[in-house]
Amino acid sequence: MNGLEFLLAGTLAAALPLLLAALGEMVVEKTGLLNLGLEGMMAIGAAIAFICVYHTGSHAVGFLAAAAVSTIIAMLFAVLVIAVRANQVASGLAIGVLGLGLSALFGKSYESLTIKGLPRFGLPGLSDIPVIGPTLLTQDIVVWLAIIGTGGLWFLLNRTKMGLIIAAVGENADAARSIGYPVVLIRLAAVAFGGAMCGLAGAYASTVYTPLWADGMIAGRGWIALALVVFGTWQTGRVAFGALLFGILSLGELTAQAVGVGLPSQLLSSLPYIVTILMLVVISRRKAGAA
Template sequence: MSALEFLLAGTLAAALPLLLAALGEMVVEKTGLLNLGLEGMMALGAAIAFICVYHSGSHSFGFLAASLAGATLAMLFAFLVIFLKANEVASGLAVGVLGLGLSALFGKNYESLTISGLSEFGLPALSKIPVIGPALFTQDIVVWLAITGTMVLWYILNKTKLGLIIAAVGENVEAARAIGYPVGGIRCAAVAFGGGMCGLAGAYASTVYTPLWADGMIAGRGWIALALVVFGTWQTGRVAFGAVLFGVLSLGELTAQAIGVAIPSQVLSSLPYFVTILMLVAISRHRRHSS
Protein backbone atom coordinates (compact mmCIF):
# COMPACT_ATOMS: atom_id res chain seq x y z
CA MET A 1 0.00 0.00 0.00
CA SER A 2 1.42 3.39 -0.90
CA ALA A 3 1.50 6.24 1.60
CA LEU A 4 -1.33 7.95 -0.28
CA GLU A 5 -3.57 4.88 -0.23
CA PHE A 6 -2.78 4.38 3.43
CA LEU A 7 -3.72 7.97 4.12
CA LEU A 8 -6.98 7.70 2.18
CA ALA A 9 -7.92 4.55 4.03
CA GLY A 10 -6.96 5.91 7.43
CA THR A 11 -8.46 9.38 7.17
CA LEU A 12 -12.12 8.52 7.64
CA ALA A 13 -11.37 6.25 10.57
CA ALA A 14 -9.16 8.90 12.17
CA ALA A 15 -11.81 11.54 11.54
CA LEU A 16 -14.65 9.55 13.04
CA PRO A 17 -14.07 10.11 16.79
CA LEU A 18 -13.56 13.81 16.06
CA LEU A 19 -16.74 13.95 14.00
CA LEU A 20 -18.97 12.24 16.57
CA ALA A 21 -17.70 14.27 19.53
CA ALA A 22 -17.83 17.55 17.60
CA LEU A 23 -21.38 16.99 16.35
CA GLY A 24 -22.50 16.29 19.90
CA GLU A 25 -20.82 19.41 21.23
CA MET A 26 -22.21 21.42 18.33
CA VAL A 27 -25.76 20.63 19.44
CA VAL A 28 -24.85 21.58 23.02
CA GLU A 29 -23.41 24.89 21.88
CA LYS A 30 -26.40 25.54 19.65
CA THR A 31 -28.53 25.63 22.78
CA GLY A 32 -26.22 28.30 24.19
CA LEU A 33 -24.03 26.22 26.51
CA LEU A 34 -20.35 25.29 26.36
CA ASN A 35 -19.25 21.97 27.82
CA LEU A 36 -15.46 21.77 28.01
CA GLY A 37 -15.52 18.19 29.31
CA LEU A 38 -15.32 16.42 25.92
CA GLU A 39 -11.96 14.82 26.58
CA GLY A 40 -13.19 13.26 29.81
CA MET A 41 -16.48 12.03 28.38
CA MET A 42 -14.66 10.48 25.43
CA ALA A 43 -12.14 8.79 27.72
CA LEU A 44 -14.90 7.38 29.91
CA GLY A 45 -16.74 6.12 26.83
CA ALA A 46 -13.57 4.53 25.54
CA ALA A 47 -12.86 2.70 28.81
CA ILE A 48 -16.45 1.53 29.32
CA ALA A 49 -16.76 0.36 25.71
CA PHE A 50 -13.53 -1.59 25.91
CA ILE A 51 -14.55 -3.29 29.16
CA CYS A 52 -17.99 -4.19 27.79
CA VAL A 53 -16.68 -5.51 24.49
CA TYR A 54 -14.00 -7.48 26.32
CA HIS A 55 -16.57 -9.26 28.48
CA SER A 56 -19.48 -9.55 26.08
CA GLY A 57 -17.73 -9.71 22.73
CA SER A 58 -20.47 -7.48 21.35
CA HIS A 59 -19.52 -4.17 19.84
CA SER A 60 -23.14 -2.98 19.80
CA PHE A 61 -23.31 -3.49 23.56
CA GLY A 62 -20.01 -1.66 23.99
CA PHE A 63 -21.20 1.34 21.98
CA LEU A 64 -24.52 1.44 23.85
CA ALA A 65 -22.82 1.33 27.24
CA ALA A 66 -20.30 3.97 26.20
CA SER A 67 -23.00 6.36 25.04
CA LEU A 68 -24.87 5.87 28.31
CA ALA A 69 -21.69 6.50 30.30
CA GLY A 70 -20.94 9.67 28.35
CA ALA A 71 -24.50 10.89 28.74
CA THR A 72 -24.49 10.15 32.47
CA LEU A 73 -21.32 12.13 33.01
CA ALA A 74 -22.77 14.93 30.88
CA MET A 75 -25.81 15.01 33.15
CA LEU A 76 -23.53 16.00 36.01
CA PHE A 77 -22.59 19.03 33.91
CA ALA A 78 -26.24 19.71 33.17
CA PHE A 79 -27.16 19.42 36.85
CA LEU A 80 -24.41 21.85 37.90
CA VAL A 81 -24.93 24.39 35.15
CA ILE A 82 -28.64 24.28 34.42
CA PHE A 83 -30.12 23.46 37.81
CA LEU A 84 -27.53 24.90 40.20
CA LYS A 85 -26.48 27.74 37.88
CA ALA A 86 -22.81 26.97 38.56
CA ASN A 87 -20.05 28.39 36.39
CA GLU A 88 -19.99 26.71 32.97
CA VAL A 89 -16.24 26.71 32.47
CA ALA A 90 -15.49 25.25 35.89
CA SER A 91 -18.26 22.67 35.59
CA GLY A 92 -17.03 21.54 32.19
CA LEU A 93 -13.51 21.15 33.48
CA ALA A 94 -14.75 19.25 36.53
CA VAL A 95 -16.55 16.81 34.27
CA GLY A 96 -13.48 16.53 32.04
CA VAL A 97 -11.08 15.80 34.90
CA LEU A 98 -13.54 13.40 36.49
CA GLY A 99 -14.05 11.51 33.24
CA LEU A 100 -10.33 11.17 32.61
CA GLY A 101 -9.75 9.96 36.15
CA LEU A 102 -12.66 7.51 36.16
CA SER A 103 -11.64 6.07 32.80
CA ALA A 104 -8.15 5.35 34.09
CA LEU A 105 -9.55 3.92 37.30
CA PHE A 106 -12.02 1.58 35.58
CA GLY A 107 -9.65 0.66 32.77
CA LYS A 108 -6.66 -0.08 34.98
CA ASN A 109 -7.02 -3.85 34.86
CA TYR A 110 -7.71 -3.90 31.14
CA GLU A 111 -4.50 -2.39 29.84
CA SER A 112 -2.55 -4.68 27.50
CA LEU A 113 -5.61 -6.87 26.89
CA THR A 114 -6.86 -7.22 23.34
CA ILE A 115 -10.23 -7.51 21.64
CA SER A 116 -11.09 -7.95 18.00
CA GLY A 117 -11.94 -4.91 15.93
CA LEU A 118 -14.73 -4.69 13.39
CA SER A 119 -14.47 -6.11 9.90
CA GLU A 120 -14.59 -3.69 7.03
CA PHE A 121 -16.71 -4.01 3.97
CA GLY A 122 -16.81 -2.13 0.73
CA LEU A 123 -19.71 -0.36 -0.87
CA PRO A 124 -20.73 -2.23 -4.01
CA ALA A 125 -19.42 -0.67 -7.24
CA LEU A 126 -17.68 2.28 -5.56
CA SER A 127 -15.11 0.08 -3.86
CA LYS A 128 -14.17 -1.33 -7.26
CA ILE A 129 -12.74 2.02 -8.41
CA PRO A 130 -9.00 1.54 -8.83
CA VAL A 131 -6.66 2.98 -6.15
CA ILE A 132 -9.13 5.20 -4.27
CA GLY A 133 -12.00 2.66 -4.35
CA PRO A 134 -10.63 0.04 -1.98
CA ALA A 135 -8.98 2.67 0.16
CA LEU A 136 -11.85 5.12 0.53
CA PHE A 137 -14.97 2.98 0.15
CA THR A 138 -13.96 0.01 2.25
CA GLN A 139 -14.71 0.93 5.86
CA ASP A 140 -16.26 -0.61 8.94
CA ILE A 141 -19.98 -0.33 9.60
CA VAL A 142 -19.61 2.46 12.17
CA VAL A 143 -18.19 4.77 9.51
CA TRP A 144 -21.18 4.13 7.27
CA LEU A 145 -23.59 4.61 10.18
CA ALA A 146 -21.85 7.83 11.21
CA ILE A 147 -22.09 9.25 7.70
CA THR A 148 -25.80 8.44 7.64
CA GLY A 149 -26.23 9.86 11.14
CA THR A 150 -24.52 13.10 10.13
CA MET A 151 -27.02 13.54 7.31
CA VAL A 152 -29.92 12.83 9.64
CA LEU A 153 -28.59 15.37 12.14
CA TRP A 154 -28.23 17.95 9.37
CA TYR A 155 -31.85 17.30 8.38
CA ILE A 156 -33.12 17.61 11.95
CA LEU A 157 -31.22 20.82 12.67
CA ASN A 158 -32.06 22.53 9.41
CA LYS A 159 -35.40 21.19 8.25
CA THR A 160 -37.48 20.34 11.30
CA LYS A 161 -39.26 22.20 14.07
CA LEU A 162 -36.98 20.61 16.64
CA GLY A 163 -34.00 22.20 14.89
CA LEU A 164 -35.68 25.58 15.06
CA ILE A 165 -36.47 25.16 18.75
CA ILE A 166 -32.82 24.29 19.47
CA ALA A 167 -31.69 27.37 17.57
CA ALA A 168 -34.25 29.54 19.37
CA VAL A 169 -33.05 28.40 22.79
CA GLY A 170 -29.48 29.20 21.86
CA GLU A 171 -30.03 32.48 20.12
CA ASN A 172 -32.70 34.07 22.28
CA VAL A 173 -33.43 32.40 25.59
CA GLU A 174 -35.93 35.00 26.68
CA ALA A 175 -37.97 34.63 23.52
CA ALA A 176 -37.84 30.84 23.75
CA ARG A 177 -39.05 31.03 27.35
CA ALA A 178 -41.78 33.45 26.42
CA ILE A 179 -43.08 31.10 23.74
CA GLY A 180 -43.20 28.46 26.44
CA TYR A 181 -40.45 26.10 25.39
CA PRO A 182 -38.96 24.19 28.32
CA VAL A 183 -35.53 25.78 27.97
CA GLY A 184 -33.93 23.82 30.81
CA GLY A 185 -35.28 20.52 29.52
CA ILE A 186 -34.10 21.17 25.96
CA ARG A 187 -30.65 22.13 27.21
CA CYS A 188 -30.51 19.03 29.41
CA ALA A 189 -31.40 16.86 26.45
CA ALA A 190 -28.77 18.55 24.28
CA VAL A 191 -26.09 18.08 26.94
CA ALA A 192 -27.04 14.41 27.31
CA PHE A 193 -26.90 14.00 23.54
CA GLY A 194 -23.47 15.66 23.48
CA GLY A 195 -22.22 13.35 26.20
CA GLY A 196 -23.63 10.31 24.45
CA MET A 197 -21.90 11.29 21.20
CA CYS A 198 -18.61 11.73 23.06
CA GLY A 199 -19.12 8.29 24.55
CA LEU A 200 -19.62 6.83 21.06
CA ALA A 201 -16.54 8.67 19.84
CA GLY A 202 -14.50 7.17 22.65
CA ALA A 203 -15.95 3.73 21.98
CA TYR A 204 -14.87 3.93 18.36
CA ALA A 205 -11.38 4.96 19.39
CA SER A 206 -10.89 2.11 21.86
CA THR A 207 -12.76 -0.77 20.22
CA VAL A 208 -12.48 -0.19 16.48
CA TYR A 209 -9.80 2.33 15.49
CA THR A 210 -7.19 0.81 17.79
CA PRO A 211 -8.83 -2.09 19.64
CA LEU A 212 -7.09 -1.63 22.98
CA TRP A 213 -7.40 0.46 26.11
CA ALA A 214 -4.55 2.60 27.38
CA ASP A 215 -4.68 5.43 29.88
CA GLY A 216 -4.57 8.76 28.04
CA MET A 217 -5.48 7.15 24.72
CA ILE A 218 -7.89 9.94 23.77
CA ALA A 219 -4.73 12.05 23.56
CA GLY A 220 -6.31 15.47 23.15
CA ARG A 221 -8.91 14.46 20.58
CA GLY A 222 -11.63 15.92 22.79
CA TRP A 223 -9.98 19.30 22.61
CA ILE A 224 -9.56 19.00 18.85
CA ALA A 225 -13.28 18.20 18.60
CA LEU A 226 -14.00 21.35 20.59
CA ALA A 227 -11.91 23.34 18.14
CA LEU A 228 -13.68 21.61 15.29
CA VAL A 229 -17.07 22.98 16.33
CA VAL A 230 -15.71 26.50 15.98
CA PHE A 231 -13.91 25.64 12.77
CA GLY A 232 -17.19 24.34 11.37
CA THR A 233 -18.99 27.52 12.50
CA TRP A 234 -21.72 25.39 14.14
CA GLN A 235 -22.85 23.93 10.81
CA THR A 236 -23.14 20.18 10.37
CA GLY A 237 -21.64 20.01 6.90
CA ARG A 238 -18.66 22.18 7.71
CA VAL A 239 -18.02 20.29 10.95
CA ALA A 240 -17.99 17.04 8.96
CA PHE A 241 -15.61 18.53 6.41
CA GLY A 242 -13.42 19.84 9.23
CA ALA A 243 -13.36 16.42 10.87
CA VAL A 244 -11.88 14.90 7.72
CA LEU A 245 -9.38 17.75 7.42
CA PHE A 246 -8.34 17.52 11.08
CA GLY A 247 -8.24 13.73 10.71
CA VAL A 248 -5.70 14.10 7.92
CA LEU A 249 -3.67 16.53 10.02
CA SER A 250 -3.78 14.21 13.02
CA LEU A 251 -2.02 11.66 10.89
CA GLY A 252 0.69 14.34 10.90
CA GLU A 253 3.97 12.83 9.88
CA LEU A 254 2.26 10.32 7.64
CA THR A 255 0.65 13.18 5.76
CA ALA A 256 3.94 14.96 5.30
CA GLN A 257 5.35 11.75 3.89
CA ALA A 258 2.43 11.43 1.47
CA ILE A 259 2.75 15.00 0.28
CA GLY A 260 6.46 14.42 0.05
CA VAL A 261 7.59 17.56 1.83
CA ALA A 262 9.70 17.95 4.93
CA ILE A 263 7.59 20.06 7.29
CA PRO A 264 8.26 19.56 10.98
CA SER A 265 5.42 17.35 12.23
CA GLN A 266 4.82 19.86 15.04
CA VAL A 267 3.73 22.43 12.48
CA LEU A 268 1.14 20.03 11.10
CA SER A 269 0.00 19.01 14.57
CA SER A 270 -0.59 22.59 15.61
CA LEU A 271 -2.41 23.54 12.40
CA PRO A 272 -5.91 22.60 13.66
CA TYR A 273 -5.50 24.91 16.65
CA PHE A 274 -4.00 27.68 14.58
CA VAL A 275 -6.77 27.48 12.01
CA THR A 276 -9.36 27.51 14.80
CA ILE A 277 -7.97 30.75 16.20
CA LEU A 278 -8.09 32.29 12.72
CA MET A 279 -11.65 31.05 12.43
CA LEU A 280 -12.64 32.71 15.71
CA VAL A 281 -11.24 35.96 14.39
CA ALA A 282 -12.89 35.57 10.99
CA ILE A 283 -16.31 34.82 12.49
CA SER A 284 -16.36 38.01 14.51
CA ARG A 285 -15.17 40.03 11.51
CA HIS A 286 -18.00 38.54 9.47
CA ARG A 287 -20.44 39.32 12.28
CA ARG A 288 -19.28 42.92 12.35
CA HIS A 289 -19.66 43.35 8.59
CA SER A 290 -23.10 41.78 8.39
CA SER A 291 -24.55 43.70 11.29
Protein backbone atom coordinates in the same frame (compact mmCIF):
# COMPACT_ATOMS: atom_id res chain seq x y z
CA MET B 1 -0.16 -0.11 0.28
CA ASN B 2 1.47 3.18 -0.80
CA GLY B 3 1.16 6.48 1.00
CA LEU B 4 -1.92 7.68 -0.90
CA GLU B 5 -3.78 4.41 -0.40
CA PHE B 6 -2.93 4.41 3.30
CA LEU B 7 -4.20 7.97 3.64
CA LEU B 8 -7.46 7.21 1.82
CA ALA B 9 -8.04 4.04 3.82
CA GLY B 10 -7.48 5.66 7.19
CA THR B 11 -8.88 9.19 6.86
CA LEU B 12 -12.54 8.44 7.64
CA ALA B 13 -11.67 6.21 10.59
CA ALA B 14 -9.26 8.80 11.99
CA ALA B 15 -11.85 11.55 11.56
CA LEU B 16 -14.77 9.65 13.09
CA PRO B 17 -14.08 10.22 16.83
CA LEU B 18 -13.59 13.93 16.13
CA LEU B 19 -16.75 14.09 14.03
CA LEU B 20 -18.99 12.37 16.57
CA ALA B 21 -17.78 14.43 19.52
CA ALA B 22 -17.89 17.70 17.58
CA LEU B 23 -21.43 17.12 16.29
CA GLY B 24 -22.63 16.37 19.80
CA GLU B 25 -21.03 19.51 21.19
CA MET B 26 -22.39 21.54 18.28
CA VAL B 27 -25.95 20.65 19.29
CA VAL B 28 -25.17 21.53 22.92
CA GLU B 29 -23.80 24.93 21.94
CA LYS B 30 -26.76 25.62 19.65
CA THR B 31 -28.94 25.59 22.78
CA GLY B 32 -26.76 28.21 24.46
CA LEU B 33 -24.56 25.99 26.65
CA LEU B 34 -20.84 25.22 26.51
CA ASN B 35 -19.49 21.90 27.76
CA LEU B 36 -15.69 21.79 27.99
CA GLY B 37 -15.70 18.23 29.31
CA LEU B 38 -15.46 16.47 25.93
CA GLU B 39 -12.03 15.02 26.59
CA GLY B 40 -13.13 13.36 29.82
CA MET B 41 -16.41 12.06 28.41
CA MET B 42 -14.59 10.55 25.44
CA ALA B 43 -12.03 8.98 27.76
CA ILE B 44 -14.58 7.32 30.05
CA GLY B 45 -16.52 6.16 27.00
CA ALA B 46 -13.37 4.63 25.55
CA ALA B 47 -12.56 2.80 28.78
CA ILE B 48 -16.08 1.44 29.34
CA ALA B 49 -16.43 0.34 25.72
CA PHE B 50 -13.10 -1.48 25.76
CA ILE B 51 -13.92 -3.28 29.01
CA CYS B 52 -17.35 -4.37 27.73
CA VAL B 53 -16.02 -5.58 24.37
CA TYR B 54 -13.12 -7.37 26.06
CA HIS B 55 -15.47 -9.38 28.29
CA THR B 56 -18.48 -9.84 25.99
CA GLY B 57 -16.95 -9.77 22.52
CA SER B 58 -19.82 -7.55 21.38
CA HIS B 59 -19.07 -4.12 19.96
CA ALA B 60 -22.75 -3.23 20.15
CA VAL B 61 -22.70 -3.74 23.93
CA GLY B 62 -19.53 -1.69 24.19
CA PHE B 63 -20.92 1.23 22.21
CA LEU B 64 -24.23 1.26 24.10
CA ALA B 65 -22.47 1.11 27.48
CA ALA B 66 -20.08 3.90 26.49
CA ALA B 67 -22.96 6.10 25.33
CA ALA B 68 -24.89 5.45 28.55
CA VAL B 69 -21.98 6.19 30.90
CA SER B 70 -20.91 9.32 29.04
CA THR B 71 -24.52 10.51 29.08
CA ILE B 72 -24.61 10.12 32.86
CA ILE B 73 -21.40 12.15 33.16
CA ALA B 74 -22.86 14.80 30.85
CA MET B 75 -26.02 15.01 32.93
CA LEU B 76 -23.90 15.88 35.95
CA PHE B 77 -22.76 18.89 33.95
CA ALA B 78 -26.38 19.68 33.09
CA VAL B 79 -27.44 19.56 36.75
CA LEU B 80 -24.58 21.85 37.76
CA VAL B 81 -25.22 24.38 35.01
CA ILE B 82 -29.00 24.30 34.60
CA ALA B 83 -30.25 23.44 38.10
CA VAL B 84 -27.50 24.83 40.34
CA ARG B 85 -26.53 27.58 37.86
CA ALA B 86 -22.84 26.93 38.33
CA ASN B 87 -20.27 28.46 36.00
CA GLN B 88 -20.24 26.59 32.68
CA VAL B 89 -16.48 26.74 32.15
CA ALA B 90 -15.64 25.51 35.64
CA SER B 91 -18.32 22.81 35.51
CA GLY B 92 -17.17 21.57 32.11
CA LEU B 93 -13.54 21.40 33.20
CA ALA B 94 -14.54 19.54 36.36
CA ILE B 95 -16.53 17.00 34.36
CA GLY B 96 -13.58 16.56 32.01
CA VAL B 97 -11.18 15.91 34.86
CA LEU B 98 -13.69 13.48 36.42
CA GLY B 99 -13.99 11.53 33.18
CA LEU B 100 -10.24 11.31 32.72
CA GLY B 101 -9.77 10.13 36.29
CA LEU B 102 -12.47 7.47 36.04
CA SER B 103 -11.11 6.20 32.74
CA ALA B 104 -7.66 5.77 34.27
CA LEU B 105 -9.16 4.02 37.29
CA PHE B 106 -11.37 1.59 35.37
CA GLY B 107 -8.84 0.91 32.63
CA LYS B 108 -5.79 0.36 34.83
CA SER B 109 -6.01 -3.43 34.85
CA TYR B 110 -6.63 -3.53 31.07
CA GLU B 111 -3.50 -1.59 30.11
CA SER B 112 -1.96 -2.81 26.80
CA LEU B 113 -4.62 -5.49 26.27
CA THR B 114 -6.08 -5.79 22.78
CA ILE B 115 -9.39 -6.82 21.23
CA LYS B 116 -10.62 -7.63 17.76
CA GLY B 117 -11.80 -4.68 15.68
CA LEU B 118 -14.70 -4.52 13.26
CA PRO B 119 -14.50 -5.88 9.70
CA ARG B 120 -14.65 -3.51 6.76
CA PHE B 121 -16.87 -3.81 3.75
CA GLY B 122 -17.33 -1.81 0.58
CA LEU B 123 -20.42 -0.33 -1.01
CA PRO B 124 -21.82 -2.61 -3.74
CA GLY B 125 -20.57 -1.54 -7.15
CA LEU B 126 -18.33 1.17 -5.73
CA SER B 127 -15.72 -0.89 -3.94
CA ASP B 128 -14.34 -2.04 -7.30
CA ILE B 129 -13.35 1.49 -8.35
CA PRO B 130 -9.54 1.60 -8.67
CA VAL B 131 -7.66 3.10 -5.72
CA ILE B 132 -10.61 4.69 -3.87
CA GLY B 133 -12.84 1.60 -4.00
CA PRO B 134 -10.78 -0.72 -1.79
CA THR B 135 -9.58 2.17 0.41
CA LEU B 136 -11.89 5.17 0.87
CA LEU B 137 -15.08 3.28 -0.01
CA THR B 138 -14.28 0.25 2.14
CA GLN B 139 -15.05 1.04 5.78
CA ASP B 140 -16.55 -0.53 8.89
CA ILE B 141 -20.24 -0.33 9.73
CA VAL B 142 -19.78 2.49 12.26
CA VAL B 143 -18.32 4.79 9.60
CA TRP B 144 -21.24 4.18 7.26
CA LEU B 145 -23.76 4.73 10.06
CA ALA B 146 -21.97 7.92 11.08
CA ILE B 147 -22.17 9.29 7.53
CA ILE B 148 -25.90 8.58 7.43
CA GLY B 149 -26.34 10.07 10.90
CA THR B 150 -24.47 13.23 9.93
CA GLY B 151 -26.83 13.74 7.02
CA GLY B 152 -29.80 13.12 9.31
CA LEU B 153 -28.54 15.65 11.85
CA TRP B 154 -28.07 18.24 9.11
CA PHE B 155 -31.66 17.68 7.99
CA LEU B 156 -32.97 17.90 11.57
CA LEU B 157 -31.19 21.16 12.33
CA ASN B 158 -31.85 22.88 9.00
CA ARG B 159 -35.11 21.53 7.65
CA THR B 160 -37.35 20.74 10.62
CA LYS B 161 -39.27 22.61 13.28
CA MET B 162 -37.12 20.99 15.96
CA GLY B 163 -34.05 22.57 14.44
CA LEU B 164 -35.70 25.98 14.57
CA ILE B 165 -36.66 25.44 18.21
CA ILE B 166 -33.10 24.47 19.13
CA ALA B 167 -31.79 27.60 17.40
CA ALA B 168 -34.40 29.75 19.14
CA VAL B 169 -33.44 28.41 22.56
CA GLY B 170 -29.80 29.18 21.91
CA GLU B 171 -30.35 32.66 20.53
CA ASN B 172 -32.85 33.89 23.11
CA ALA B 173 -33.89 31.48 25.85
CA ASP B 174 -36.25 33.97 27.50
CA ALA B 175 -38.14 34.61 24.27
CA ALA B 176 -38.35 30.88 23.56
CA ARG B 177 -39.67 30.27 27.07
CA SER B 178 -42.25 33.03 26.73
CA ILE B 179 -43.85 31.36 23.69
CA GLY B 180 -44.11 28.02 25.44
CA TYR B 181 -40.97 26.10 24.49
CA PRO B 182 -39.59 23.89 27.32
CA VAL B 183 -36.12 25.45 27.41
CA VAL B 184 -34.83 23.33 30.31
CA LEU B 185 -35.95 20.05 28.73
CA ILE B 186 -34.47 21.00 25.36
CA ARG B 187 -31.14 21.85 26.95
CA LEU B 188 -31.15 18.64 28.99
CA ALA B 189 -31.82 16.63 25.84
CA ALA B 190 -29.03 18.45 24.00
CA VAL B 191 -26.52 17.82 26.80
CA ALA B 192 -27.54 14.16 26.93
CA PHE B 193 -27.09 13.90 23.16
CA GLY B 194 -23.68 15.53 23.37
CA GLY B 195 -22.61 13.14 26.12
CA ALA B 196 -23.80 10.09 24.18
CA MET B 197 -21.94 11.23 21.07
CA CYS B 198 -18.74 11.67 23.08
CA GLY B 199 -19.19 8.17 24.47
CA LEU B 200 -19.60 6.77 20.96
CA ALA B 201 -16.53 8.72 19.83
CA GLY B 202 -14.44 7.27 22.64
CA ALA B 203 -15.81 3.79 22.01
CA TYR B 204 -14.81 3.93 18.37
CA ALA B 205 -11.32 5.16 19.26
CA SER B 206 -10.64 2.30 21.69
CA THR B 207 -12.47 -0.63 20.09
CA VAL B 208 -12.24 -0.02 16.33
CA TYR B 209 -9.70 2.61 15.31
CA THR B 210 -7.01 1.34 17.71
CA PRO B 211 -8.53 -1.73 19.40
CA LEU B 212 -6.43 -1.65 22.54
CA TRP B 213 -6.47 0.17 25.85
CA ALA B 214 -3.81 2.65 26.90
CA ASP B 215 -4.26 5.41 29.43
CA GLY B 216 -4.38 8.77 27.68
CA MET B 217 -5.27 7.30 24.30
CA ILE B 218 -7.81 10.07 23.58
CA ALA B 219 -4.76 12.35 23.47
CA GLY B 220 -6.45 15.73 23.09
CA ARG B 221 -9.13 14.68 20.61
CA GLY B 222 -11.79 16.19 22.84
CA TRP B 223 -10.17 19.61 22.65
CA ILE B 224 -9.74 19.31 18.88
CA ALA B 225 -13.43 18.40 18.58
CA LEU B 226 -14.30 21.47 20.63
CA ALA B 227 -12.23 23.63 18.29
CA LEU B 228 -13.90 22.02 15.28
CA VAL B 229 -17.27 23.35 16.39
CA VAL B 230 -15.91 26.90 16.20
CA PHE B 231 -14.02 26.13 12.99
CA GLY B 232 -17.23 24.82 11.43
CA THR B 233 -19.20 27.87 12.59
CA TRP B 234 -21.81 25.57 14.13
CA GLN B 235 -22.74 24.16 10.71
CA THR B 236 -22.94 20.38 10.27
CA GLY B 237 -21.27 20.23 6.87
CA ARG B 238 -18.39 22.49 7.87
CA VAL B 239 -17.80 20.54 11.07
CA ALA B 240 -17.69 17.32 9.04
CA PHE B 241 -15.20 18.88 6.63
CA GLY B 242 -13.04 20.00 9.54
CA ALA B 243 -13.09 16.49 11.01
CA LEU B 244 -11.92 15.06 7.68
CA LEU B 245 -9.13 17.65 7.52
CA PHE B 246 -7.91 16.76 10.99
CA GLY B 247 -8.26 13.07 10.19
CA ILE B 248 -5.81 13.58 7.35
CA LEU B 249 -3.46 15.58 9.57
CA SER B 250 -3.54 12.93 12.30
CA LEU B 251 -2.27 10.39 9.76
CA GLY B 252 0.53 12.70 8.67
CA GLU B 253 3.26 10.92 10.63
CA LEU B 254 2.45 7.43 9.36
CA THR B 255 1.86 8.62 5.79
CA ALA B 256 5.16 10.50 5.74
CA GLN B 257 6.96 7.40 6.97
CA ALA B 258 5.27 5.33 4.26
CA VAL B 259 6.47 7.65 1.50
CA GLY B 260 9.90 8.19 3.07
CA VAL B 261 9.63 11.86 4.09
CA GLY B 262 12.48 12.64 6.45
CA LEU B 263 10.73 15.01 8.87
CA PRO B 264 10.92 14.47 12.65
CA SER B 265 8.10 12.23 13.85
CA GLN B 266 7.45 14.58 16.78
CA LEU B 267 6.73 17.45 14.38
CA LEU B 268 4.41 15.35 12.24
CA SER B 269 2.47 13.98 15.21
CA SER B 270 1.97 17.52 16.55
CA LEU B 271 0.49 18.85 13.29
CA PRO B 272 -3.19 18.49 14.34
CA TYR B 273 -2.57 20.51 17.50
CA ILE B 274 -0.52 23.18 15.73
CA VAL B 275 -3.28 23.59 13.13
CA THR B 276 -5.88 23.78 15.92
CA ILE B 277 -4.04 26.69 17.53
CA LEU B 278 -3.58 28.49 14.21
CA MET B 279 -7.22 27.92 13.32
CA LEU B 280 -8.44 29.45 16.58
CA VAL B 281 -6.11 32.43 16.13
CA VAL B 282 -7.46 33.08 12.62
CA ILE B 283 -11.07 32.79 13.76
CA SER B 284 -10.45 35.15 16.69
CA ARG B 285 -8.82 37.74 14.41
CA ARG B 286 -11.75 37.58 12.00
CA LYS B 287 -14.23 38.11 14.83
CA ALA B 288 -12.19 41.03 16.16
CA GLY B 289 -12.05 42.56 12.69
CA ALA B 290 -15.79 42.17 12.20
CA ALA B 291 -16.45 43.88 15.54
